[in-house]
Amino acid sequence: MFLPESVSKLSRFRSIRYRKYFSLFALADEMDSKVVGIRDRCFWKHAEFRNEKEASLSNYETKRPLFNKDLAFLELGAYQTLNRHYSSHYHTGEIKHKLLGSMPKFVKIVEVGPRDGLQNEKEIVPTSVKVELIKMLVSSGLPVVEATSFVSPKWVPQLADAKDVMSAIQGFGHCRFPVLTPNLKGFEAAMAVGAKDVAVFAAASESFSRSNLNCSIEDSLARYRDVALAAKNHEVPVRGYISCVVGCPMEGAVPPSKVAYVAEELINMGCAEISLGDTIGVGTPGTVIPMLEAVLDVVPIEKLAVHFHDTYGQALSNILLSLQMGISTVDSSISGLGGCPYAKGATGNMATEDVVYMLNGVGVKTNVDLGKLILAGDYISKYLGRPSGSKAGIALSNASKL
Amino acid sequence: MSSLEEPLRLDKLPALSNIDQVYRFSSGACRPVPEDMGMGNCWIEGRSCSSSNSCNEDFGEYKQEHVTWRRHKRNSFHRTSSLGRGSVACRNMGEFDYLSNHHHPSCGDNDTGESKYKLFKGVPKYVKIVEVGPRDGLQNEKTVVPTSVKIKLIRKLVSSGLAVVEATSFVSPKWVPQLADAKDVMEATQNLEGVRLPVLTPNLKGFEAAVAAGAKEVAVFASASESFSKSNINCSIEESLVRYRAVTSAAKKLSIPVRGYVSCVVGCPVEGYISPSKVAYVAKELHNMGCFEISLGDTVGVATPGTVLPMLEAVMAVVPVEKLAVHFHDTYGQSLPNILLSLQMGISTVDSSVSGLGGCPYAKGASGNVATEDVVYMLNGLGVKTNVDMGKLLSAGEYISQFLGRPSGSKTAIAISRRDSRECC
Numbered sequence: 001m002f003l004p005e006s007v008s009k010l011s012r013f014r015s016i017r018y019r020k021y022f023s024l025f026a027l028a029d030e031m032d033s034k035v036v037g038i039r040d041r042c043f044w045k046h047a048e049f050r051n052e053k054e055a056s057l058s059n060y061e062t063k064r065p066l067f068n069k070d071l072a073f074l075e076l077g078a079y080q081t082l083n084r085h086y087s088s089h090y091h092t093g094e095i096k097h098k099l100l101g102s103m104p105k106f107v108k109i110v111e112v113g114p115r116d117g118l119q120n121e122k123e124i125v126p127t128s129v130k131v132e133l134i135k136m137l138v139s140s141g142l143p144v145v146e147a148t149s150f151v152s153p154k155w156v157p158q159l160a161d162a163k164d165v166m167s168a169i170q171g172f173g174h175c176r177f178p179v180l181t182p183n184l185k186g187f188e189a190a191m192a193v194g195a196k197d198v199a200v201f202a203a204a205s206e207s208f209s210r211s212n213l214n215c216s217i218e219d220s221l222a223r224y225r226d227v228a229l230a231a232k233n234h235e236v237p238v239r240g241y242i243s244c245v246v247g248c249p250m251e252g253a254v255p256p257s258k259v260a261y262v263a264e265e266l267i268n269m270g271c272a273e274i275s276l277g278d279t280i281g282v283g284t285p286g287t288v289i290p291m292l293e294a295v296l297d298v299v300p301i302e303k304l305a306v307h308f309h310d311t312y313g314q315a316l317s318n319i320l321l322s323l324q325m326g327i328s329t330v331d332s333s334i335s336g337l338g339g340c341p342y343a344k345g346a347t348g349n350m351a352t353e354d355v356v357y358m359l360n361g362v363g364v365k366t367n368v369d370l371g372k373l374i375l376a377g378d379y380i381s382k383y384l385g386r387p388s389g390s391k392a393g394i395a396l397s398n399a400s401k402l
Numbered sequence: 403m404s405s406l407e408e409p410l411r412l413d414k415l416p417a418l419s420n421i422d423q424v425y426r427f428s429s430g431a432c433r434p435v436p437e438d439m440g441m442g443n444c445w446i447e448g449r450s451c452s453s454s455n456s457c458n459e460d461f462g463e464y465k466q467e468h469v470t471w472r473r474h475k476r477n478s479f480h481r482t483s484s485l486g487r488g489s490v491a492c493r494n495m496g497e498f499d500y501l502s503n504h505h506h507p508s509c510g511d512n513d514t515g516e517s518k519y520k521l522f523k524g525v526p527k528y529v530k531i532v533e534v535g536p537r538d539g540l541q542n543e544k545t546v547v548p549t550s551v552k553i554k555l556i557r558k559l560v561s562s563g564l565a566v567v568e569a570t571s572f573v574s575p576k577w578v579p580q581l582a583d584a585k586d587v588m589e590a591t592q593n594l595e596g597v598r599l600p601v602l603t604p605n606l607k608g609f610e611a612a613v614a615a616g617a618k619e620v621a622v623f624a625s626a627s628e629s630f631s632k633s634n635i636n637c638s639i640e641e642s643l644v645r646y647r648a649v650t651s652a653a654k655k656l657s658i659p660v661r662g663y664v665s666c667v668v669g670c671p672v673e674g675y676i677s678p679s680k681v682a683y684v685a686k687e688l689h690n691m692g693c694f695e696i697s698l699g700d701t702v703g704v705a706t707p708g709t710v711l712p713m714l715e716a717v718m719a720v721v722p723v724e725k726l727a728v729h730f731h732d733t734y735g736q737s738l739p740n741i742l743l744s745l746q747m748g749i750s751t752v753d754s755s756v757s758g759l760g761g762c763p764y765a766k767g768a769s770g771n772v773a774t775e776d777v778v779y780m781l782n783g784l785g786v787k788t789n790v791d792m793g794k795l796l797s798a799g800e801y802i803s804q805f806l807g808r809p810s811g812s813k814t815a816i817a818i819s820r821r822d823s824r825e826c827c
Contacts, residue, residue: 097711099521099746281817284783285742289521313738313776313813314783320707320739324521340817347813354735361706361736391735391769395703395762 104328117337136376149180205248240266246283256294281311305329315350335377336389351390526750539759562794571602588615627670662688668705678716703733727751737772757799758811773812
């Protein structure tokens with residue numbers, strides 16, 4: 001984390017002016033005598049600062065009580081204290097309890113912000129911004145970042161620059177960049193720009209398939225078989241998405257057996273991974289379990305991913321439940337990008353920052369640096385001119401503002 | 403049957419019994435699915451649901467209506483497809499949200515020991531929701547909410563079926579000016595029946611004022627963190643416990659139940675990580691002094707299931723689980739998974755705030771309380787009874803959000819209201 005380093009440097013500056021903040025309260029004196037809660041950093045007792053800015057940067061050791069007036073101070077303190085304590089696998093250790101003991105040790109996070117997120121934006125995001133976002137996401141350690149989509153610009157003008165984005169990210173880090181390819185034509189375009197992973201998109205609901213992809217489920221599967229065959233020839237792995245795995249805006253509840261059917265078809269045609277998407281976000285743990293059970297009958301668990309939408313605020317608890325069942329791949333979107341297309345103004349994708357926060361807390365490895373992730377989220381939120389869709393992102397970055 | 407031009411509502415379907423209505427809208431999980439729905443390809447091979455067969459037996463008697471419904475549904479789809487996707491989607495989404503009992507309760511209580519339900523084995527059948535919006539929510543508002551608005555909010559909440567609504571707080575108006583009208587609120591809500599209206603009483607003086615105003619239940623507020631206790635209530639933990647012993651013994655004489663809150667059960671803004679043993683100590687003290695319920699509050703919202711679990715284990719070792727409640731904050735978006743985990747551990751009382759009222763005082767702009775609508779949505783989906791009417795709850799949330807002039811803090815409320823008020827798809 002960059003903040004603690006700057007803190008250590010600035011703490012050497014001294015000033016009389018802000019001393020009063022630390023001596024005003026009996027609290028500070030009492031806590032002065034003990035080292036509280038900080039196990040791996042040295043602890044300055046009476047820090048003195050040259051000016052307000054430095055004082056607030058070093059706030060974590062002030063031990064000041066919290067009053068409303070000095071919100072900026074304590075926010076940073078809270079951020080630093082809390083961030084250190086809660087954004088790492090700090091005190092969770094080995095969880096032996098049965099409820100959390102069967103969770104996977106490592107969860108792969110598939111970041112869909114640049115594609116699933118940005119494709120829903122009203123205004124078209126410039127290529128340079130997309131590339132910068134992808135760069136920041138890669139640097140945070142995410143193993144998979146869905147870069148773009150080779151659908152016709154007629155349908156998704158926001159991703160018309162697919163080719164340019166792909167060329168620009170060719171050299172980036174140790175990250176996989178799957179792209180959506182709805183048909184053979186899209187696949188060939190993807191190959192032409194050097195894509196090494198592709199994804200296809202089916203629906204578990206006939207009506208949704210017809211309205212979203214303009215063809216029946218069977219027709220879409222037939223198309224994807226062509227793509228999967230071509231991909232096999234190119235030795236390119238294919239990821240299969242299934243949408244409406246719990247509910248459809250038109251049909252209502254979707255039977256798990258339908259989801260299992262589509263999942264089985266996708267696996268049989270050669271998909272390396274199946275991502276189960278609760279497109280309208282109506283799933284709750286009660287509906288997620290039967291759906292996962294049905295799919296687990298036909299697809300091995302290591303090939304399953306979950307893609308929940310947070311439209312009703314249920315995504316994170318659904319993710320927890322999926323992890324308890326052993327799922328080890330989770331799709332999410334930086335800053336919660338990507339609204340729900342079926343309820344205008346409602347939220348859509350689950351925010352990656354919140355997912356990583358929870359995974360850190362339960363001791364699951366993700367290899368993602370939460371601090372850098374939050375920077376990426378801040379970047380795109382600032383560009384789009386609206387607050388982050390991630391609560392952890394807001395809480396942690398608010399605390400770092402002065 | 404009902405007109406197909408309007409959204410289908412439960413009250414318009416007299417021919418279906420309650421069970422059928424639940425059945426109708428629940429996911430296919432616990433029902434056999436008929437072979438051919440006639441809507442297209444037969445993707446269902448006619449096998450009965452892969453989940454527990456005992457559900458089939460339960461619904462055997464309803465198979466007749468079940469088939470009828472399926473046909474009806476198919477017809478309704480075909481007939482209304484000409485109305486445009488918009489109205490069809492509206493209708494079905496409406497069914498989804500208001501009902502959201504996708505998971506039939508009996509499936510959840512399956513005792514055959516099948517693995518998928520192991521995760522729900524500890525989940526209680528009924529969860530009591532303690533609504534803290536009027537107190538914990540409104541006390542954090544910058545502008546003071548008029549008494550009439552508070553009273554109307556409380557009435558709306560009560561009418562939605564909530565069993566406990568924390569009405570107000572008898573702390574000095576010097577510290578909490580937003581709740582200075584505690585007496586008036588209590589007077590106006592005296593006649594509300596079928597609901598408990600606890601009030602916060604930080605000391606004997608507040609307790610006496612509460613009793614004088616007609617309070618029938620009180621609450622006290624301790625902290626698991628010494629620093630937070632000093633900064634929030636200006637005394638150490640031990641001193642606060644002494645004060646509360648005075649309150650509880652006075653309450654016992656008047657047969658008034660006392661609820662104990664413990665704040666900072668996972669993390670403190672000043673101290674950082676709070677060890678579970680401290681929380682257990684404070685909880686035990688509150689329990690010993692006579693509190694009938696202990697509400698464990700994650701004040702800064704930093705808890706995740708990994709930290710909630712050891713904390714609950716420590717507390718459950720000294721306080722019986724039926725006397726425990728959880729009060730998570732959604733500052734980091736973690737409250738619903740924490741609630742889910744608590745339910746799995748057997749907790750059956752959850753505190754929440756309508757429309758997510760009550761910001762986090764420690765991170766400006768960050769959210770605070772978890773929204774009651776979201777909690778009820780999840781509980782409905784789990785098949786857990788709450789006795790809360792989602793529609794009326796939503797209207798209470800809408801009322802206060804409109805008054806405060808900002809969008810609801812509940813994602814469920816936003817999703818439902820957006821969906822209902824526009825051309826979708």
